[in-house]
Amino acid sequence: MDLEKLKKLLTDFKENKLSIEETLEDLMKLPYEDLGFAKIDHFREIRKGFPEVVFCERKRDEDALNIILKLYEKSKRVLATRGNENLFKLVKEKIKSAQYNPLGRTISICEEELKPKGKIIILTAGTTDIPVAEEAYETAKIMGNNVEKIYDIGVAGLHRVIDNLQKIKEAKVLIVVAGMDGVLPSVIGGLVKVPVIAVPTSIGYGANFNGLAPLLTMLNSCSPGVAVVNIDNGFGAGFFASLINKIGEEE
Numbered sequence: 156m157d158l159e160k161l162k163k164l165l166t167d168f169k170e171n172k173l174s175i176e177e178t179l180e181d182l183m184k185l186p187y188e189d190l191g192f193a194k195i196d197h198f199r200e201i202r203k204g205f206p207e208v209v210f211c212e213r214k215r216d217e218d219a220l221n222i223i224l225k226l227y228e229k230s231k232r233v234l235a236t237r238g239n240e241n242l243f244k245l246v247k248e249k250i251k252s253a254q255y256n257p258l259g260r261t262i263s264i265c266e267e268e269l270k271p272k273g274k275i276i277i278l279t280a281g282t283t284d285i286p287v288a289e290e291a292y293e294t295a296k297i298m299g300n301n302v303e304k305i306y307d308i309g310v311a312g313l314h315r316v317i318d319n320l321q322k323i324k325e326a327k328v329l330i331v332v333a334g335m336d337g338v339l340p341s342v343i344g345g346l347v348k349v350p351v352i353a354v355p356t357s358i359g360y361g362a363n364f365n366g367l368a369p370l371l372t373m374l375n376s377c378s379p380g381v382a383v384v385n386i387d388n389g390f391g392a393g394f395f396a397s398l399i400n401k402i403g404e405e406e
Contacts, residue, residue, distance in 0.1 A: 200230055
């Protein structure tokens with residue numbers, strides 16, 4: 156439930172369109188709605204500006220579906236991450252506007268008219284980093300940002316960064332996704348004057364340690380202005396980038 160819906164609820168009660176019992180029933184669900192196996196935080200959209208996001212990995216499809224449907228009842232903007240195609244089919248049967256990104260494994264529902272703000276640009280070092288980047292892209296997009304992508308410009312071919320540098324400098328905030336040695340965020344951070352959000356991925360050979368090596372590289376970056384999220388956490392990067400991108404913008 157967003158702030159406008161809360162205002163409408165109270166206005167309807169004031170104008171006798173809703174009984175006190177009906178109003179109380181909705182208000183009692185504001186802290187959270189208890190489904191027995193999950194407690195849905197409907198109040199999060201008012202607190203944070205965006206509804207609770209469903210992390211689907213290791214959830215049963217039927218449980219994830221029920222959570223998504225309950226969120227959809229209160230908000231017409233819903234994002235689920237790490238979802239599979241079977242779950243998407245179940246959601247699509249109930250909500251025709253649902254969209255699936257098979258690379259990013261995201262299920263998104265957006266029935267609000269968004270007015271995208273600012274500019275977030277997402278970069279990847281290689282093509283194997285694209286699934287994590289796509290999760291970041293879908294997150295930032297549904298949160299109402301202008302989002303662009305420039306993929307496969309890793310430091311093994313530094314001329315690709317130089318060729319795209321003018322475009323990169325147009326961003327208000329950058330998300331840089333890299334596995335292997337994880338150097339690209341430091342390189343980008345040394346060339347721009349905007350925040351860089353570094354995302355290490357679990358892509359690489361043995362000494363990559365499933366993303367630990369690029370994570371440590373990024374944490375030890377000598378380029379100021381580089382912040383780091385967890386390994387493969389495209390969602391966290393997209394959410395954080397949106398918060399930065401909207402600073403100073405009218406909501």
